[in-house]
Amino acid sequence: xxxxxxxxxxxxxxxxxxxxxxxxMSVNKGETHCLVGESGCGKSISALSVMGLLPKGSVRExxxxxxxxxxIGNFGEREMERLRGDRMAMIFQEPMTSLNxxxxxxxxxxxVLRRHRGTPRAQAVDRAAELLARVGITAPGMRLGQFxxxxxxxxxxxxxxxxxxxxxxxxxxxxxxxxxxxVTVQAQILRLLAGLQKDLGVGILLITHDLGVVARVADRVxxxxxxxxxxxxxxxxxxxxxxxxxxxxxxxxxxxxxxxxRGDPLGSIPGVVPRIxxxxxxxxxxxxxxxxxxxxxxxxxxxxLGGEHELLCTLAPGWREKAAA
Amino acid sequence: MFYFFLRRFAVAVLVALxxxxxxxxxxxxxxxxxxxxxxxxxxxxxxxxxxxxxGLDRPLWIQYFDWxxxxxxGDFGESFFFRDRVSNLIAxxxxxxxxxxxxxxxxxLVISLPLGxxxxxxxxxxxxxxxxxVVLIGQAMPSxxxxxxxxxxxxxxxxxLPISGTGSWEHFVMPxxxxxxxxxxxxxxxxxxxxxxxxxxDYIRTARAKGLTRMSxxxxxxxxxxxxxxxxxxxxxxxxxxxxxxxxxxxxxxxxVGYLAxxxxxxxxxxxxxxxxLVLALLYIGLTLLADLLNAVLDPRLRTA
Amino acid sequence: MSxxxxxxxxxxxxxxxxxxxxxxxxxxICAILAVFAPWVVPHDPFVIDLERRLVPPFWMEGSDPRxxxxxxxxxxxxxxxxxYGARISMMIGVLTVITSGLxxxxxxxxxxxxxxxxxxxxxxxxxTRLSIPAVLVALxxxxxxGTSLMLVILVLGLLLWDRFAVVAxxxxxQIRNLDYVAAAWCSGVSRWWVLTxxxxxxxxxxxxxxxxxxxxxxxxxxxxxxFLGLGVPAPLPSWGLMISEAKxxxxxxxxxxxxxxxxLFVLVLGVNLLGDALRDMLGTDLSx
Numbered sequence: 001x002x003x004x005x006x007x008x009x010x011x012x013x014x015x016x017x018x019x020x021x022x023x024x025m026s027v028n029k030g031e032t033h034c035l036v037g038e039s040g041c042g043k044s045i046s047a048l049s050v051m052g053l054l055p056k057g058s059v060r061e062x063x064x065x066x067x068x069x070x071x072i073g074n075f076g077e078r079e080m081e082r083l084r085g086d087r088m089a090m091i092f093q094e095p096m097t098s099l100n101x102x103x104x105x106x107x108x109x110x111x112v113l114r115r116h117r118g119t120p121r122a123q124a125v126d127r128a129a130e131l132l133a134r135v136g137i138t139a140p141g142m143r144l145g146q147f148x149x150x151x152x153x154x155x156x157x158x159x160x161x162x163x164x165x166x167x168x169x170x171x172x173x174x175x176x177x178x179x180x181x182x183v184t185v186q187a188q189i190l191r192l193l194a195g196l197q198k199d200l201g202v203g204i205l206l207i208t209h210d211l212g213v214v215a216r217v218a219d220r221v222x223x224x225x226x227x228x229x230x231x232x233x234x235x236x237x238x239x240x241x242x243x244x245x246x247x248x249x250x251x252x253x254x255x256x257x258x259x260x261x262r263g264d265p266l267g268s269i270p271g272v273v274p275r276i277x278x279x280x281x282x283x284x285x286x287x288x289x290x291x292x293x294x295x296x297x298x299x300x301x302x303x304x305l306g307g308e309h310e311l312l313c314t315l316a317p318g319w320r321e322k323a324a325a
Numbered sequence: 326m327f328y329f330f331l332r333r334f335a336v337a338v339l340v341a342l343x344x345x346x347x348x349x350x351x352x353x354x355x356x357x358x359x360x361x362x363x364x365x366x367x368x369x370x371x372x373x374x375x376x377x378x379x380g381l382d383r384p385l386w387i388q389y390f391d392w393x394x395x396x397x398x399g400d401f402g403e404s405f406f407f408r409d410r411v412s413n414l415i416a417x418x419x420x421x422x423x424x425x426x427x428x429x430x431x432x433x434l435v436i437s438l439p440l441g442x443x444x445x446x447x448x449x450x451x452x453x454x455x456x457x458x459v460v461l462i463g464q465a466m467p468s469x470x471x472x473x474x475x476x477x478x479x480x481x482x483x484x485x486l487p488i489s490g491t492g493s494w495e496h497f498v499m500p501x502x503x504x505x506x507x508x509x510x511x512x513x514x515x516x517x518x519x520x521x522x523x524x525x526x527d528y529i530r531t532a533r534a535k536g537l538t539r540m541s542x543x544x545x546x547x548x549x550x551x552x553x554x555x556x557x558x559x560x561x562x563x564x565x566x567x568x569x570x571x572x573x574x575x576x577x578x579x580x581x582v583g584y585l586a587x588x589x590x591x592x593x594x595x596x597x598x599x600x601x602x603l604v605l606a607l608l609y610i611g612l613t614l615l616a617d618l619l620n621a622v623l624d625p626r627l628r629t630a
Numbered sequence: 631m632s633x634x635x636x637x638x639x640x641x642x643x644x645x646x647x648x649x650x651x652x653x654x655x656x657x658x659i660c661a662i663l664a665v666f667a668p669w670v671v672p673h674d675p676f677v678i679d680l681e682r683r684l685v686p687p688f689w690m691e692g693s694d695p696r697x698x699x700x701x702x703x704x705x706x707x708x709x710x711x712x713x714y715g716a717r718i719s720m721m722i723g724v725l726t727v728i729t730s731g732l733x734x735x736x737x738x739x740x741x742x743x744x745x746x747x748x749x750x751x752x753x754x755x756x757x758t759r760l761s762i763p764a765v766l767v768a769l770x771x772x773x774x775x776g777t778s779l780m781l782v783i784l785v786l787g788l789l790l791w792d793r794f795a796v797v798a799x800x801x802x803x804q805i806r807n808l809d810y811v812a813a814a815w816c817s818g819v820s821r822w823w824v825l826t827x828x829x830x831x832x833x834x835x836x837x838x839x840x841x842x843x844x845x846x847x848x849x850x851x852x853x854x855x856x857f858l859g860l861g862v863p864a865p866l867p868s869w870g871l872m873i874s875e876a877k878x879x880x881x882x883x884x885x886x887x888x889x890x891x892x893x894l895f896v897l898v899l900g901v902n903l904l905g906d907a908l909r910d911m912l913g914t915d916l917s918x
Contacts, residue, residue, distance in 0.1 A: 053533055077539075084534055084536030092527065101550070107547070344762055407878055465895050473887055474891075572765070586766050593773065607762070
């Protein structure tokens with residue numbers, strides 16, 4: 001089965017910083033793949049790279065970027081413009097500022113359909129109303145005539161999702177869609193996304209720093225650190241048997257009721273995320289890793305642990321057990 | 326929103342009244358008006374007669390309210406010099422000044438909007454630097470000097486345009502260009518900074534993510550938002566241009582309200598001076614109200630205030 | 631976080647900005663010429679020599695090495711008048727800015743600091759001032775009282791305070807609303823302390839930018855007023871007046887208006903470059 005989206009060896013340099021240094025990931029049809037990591041690890045940049053929305057002054061290279069079986073890595077701006085909004089769509093973190101304050105919700109939604117499919121206005125309006133209802137907005141007709149500033153943050157994010165779905169895209173990229181929202185609204189939005197995926201079969205690449213979100217919606221997870229994917233696996237596997245020291249550190253930071261006792265110190269990873277200059281070799285985590293060895297300064301091997309579990313580390317799988325023994 | 330405008334209107338009326346009062350006081354504060362009107366060679370009797378005829382012997386506050394009362398009815402009295410009702414004088418000259426102002430604004434917009442957009446889109450490039458240079462030159466150029474230079478080049482040496490009078494539309498070209506020069510720097514700057522801000526905002530990123538064409542993003546999403554402050558400033562600029570048209574009208578002998586004011590000032594024709602200052606102030610106030618209205622129309626966020 | 635600590639780093643950056651260098655250079659030269667005019671001029675700018683009228687400047691034929699820039703319609707040396715004109719323009723610029731600055735900053739700070747009814751009154755004053763056509767009022771006053779240098783400075787100073795007030799008001803109210811100021815207030819600090827230690831240093835650079843803009847405007851306005859005959863009186867060599875006196879001859883000898891006009895242009899350009907450099911250093915654009 002060909003993956004819906006396949007990114008191989010993505011490298012992005014912004015100015016003098018190597019933001020992404022060789023990340024690979026894939027999203028299959030109808031599945032949610034979460035890209036998780038702390039701020040500055042390159043996950044948002046990776047998402048923007050797929051869409052071709054990098055800021056000025058960025059350089060992107062990939063050995064392969066395939067969408068629905070087609071190589072799009074060498075697409076020019078015109079061709080990407082045709083793809084964007086049509087077959088692949090993206091929603092962003094800040095619903096408060098992501099909509100144009102001067103135009104109504106309706107006009108912003110219908111313009112996508114009219115641009116890509118040439119749909120006449122009346123039909124586009126119907127579709128917009130239908131989608132607003134689908135994302136759980138009541139009185140969609142009235143909402144279409146409203147302006148963004150008249151809607152709350154949660155409503156705006158729903159509008160963003162509906163707008164992204166106007167042309168029935170195959171891939172939806174969501175960059176931290178719930179980070180700026182209240183906790184209760186977060187849950188609603190995530191539930192909405194999961195439901196839409198089931199109904200529409202859209203593939204979702206979801207960027208987040210919140211492991212709770214990952215646990216909730218992800219089918220597969222890729223953990224990013226300092227511009228590289230250090231571990232990727234199906235969600236259950238990652239939570240049950242994380243291999244990379246960084247992944248383990250991340251998971252230990254989240255207190256799980258039952259496992260953690262009152263009075264236990266919260267887990268943390270000492271040190272800070274480094275800024276990588278081009279020319280850096282080896283593992284970016286080694287200064288913070290308790291298991292680091294001299295080998296970590298060389299090229300790190302990519303290990304396939306079976307069952308779609310991949311690892312980028314010098315440690316052999318099962319090192320935990322060996323160490324305990 | 327209705328109450329917002331009602332309040333603005335009330336403030337505007339108050340401002341107008343204040344301007345009226347200040348103008349009145351200004352002309353009265355300079356010593357005896359009768360002496361100024363009579364001239365240096367007048368006798369004491371002449372001065373006394375003048376004082377009586379023009380009602381300058383009455384208490385100040387009576388003179389004030391009399392003038393105020395008549396002014397709100399549109400009666401500004403008679404000109405000392407022109408032997409005509411002041412309101413007539415102004416009514417015949419205002420169209421010229423308004424035409425000049427509108428021509429100037431039109432030229433200014435035609436030049437500054439594209440320049441501002443271009444320099445924002447190509448921020449940092451040589452185009453941007455060139456536009457900055459144009460703005461600097463425009464700001465530093467004395468308008469009357471530019472007027473004279475244009476007269477020499479286009480009027481005399483090339484003979485393309487007339488250098489004075491108000492015969493045809495050609496008479497408004499050079500004055501319009503000079504007037505535009507005063508507005509182009511600020512309008513260009515504002516357009517540029519507004520576009521830069523708009524283009525770096527999140528909703529532009531969303532528009533790109535939707536796969537809209539570059540032109541559509543630039544114009545429909547970028548400029549539409551950047552235009553909001555530009556439009557309201559343009560209205561205010563028109564107000565300034567009308568107020569500052571004295572110099573240009575005088576240089577080009579355009580018989581507008583500014584030229585009228587200039588003639589009246591040099592002849593101490595106070596009723597005219599008072600009336601012109603008031604009319605120009607009212608125009609400015611009206612234009613700022615218009616600017617607020619345009620702002621509310623263009624920016625949906627202001628409508629539910 | 632007073633404005634003082636920030637200046638050393640900014641100062642160095644300023645020197646690298648070519649606009650600042652050129653602008654400061656121009657203004658500096660004009661200032662020096664203005665101050666040392668009596669010692670620098672080759673001739674007395676007021677001496678009339680009717681036998682040597684309209685001698686062309688050195689780059690044209692018929693010129694005379696005694697008058698590098700030629701003579702005007704009354705035989706007075708152009709270069710000398712130009713230098714004395716710099717004195718007038720600089721005086722106007724600086725004194726007007728001081729006057730209007732004092733008025734405008736006081737009003738603006740009061741309005742921004744106290745808010746409420748005080749602020750309403752300040753906004754009303756600003757709106758009223760903006761509604762009055764300044765040029766006309768300046769002309770009218772000059773016509774009534776007779777022209778003089780001091781009168782021009784006074785009138786312009788009393789008219790050009792609006793931008794000072796607007797900027798002072800907005801920056802003051804921004805700072806007043808900052809958290810650390812509110813904290814200081816809560817801890818019992820006096821209003822005066824907040825004003826002098828927090829507000830004024832932080833609005834200083836913004837006001838410096840406005841000062842350059844207003845200086846440029848004052849110089850241009852005085853030139854326009856003098857051009858119309860109601861600014862600085864003859865025989866003072868205001869550049870605007872020089873242009874006006876010369877315009878009868880401009881069709882035959884264009885250089886008579888080109889030279890003083892160019893001087894005006896260069897000085898105002900210099901002041902504006904200075905202001906732009908300051909604004910770039912600030913990183914904000916507060917002018918309209």
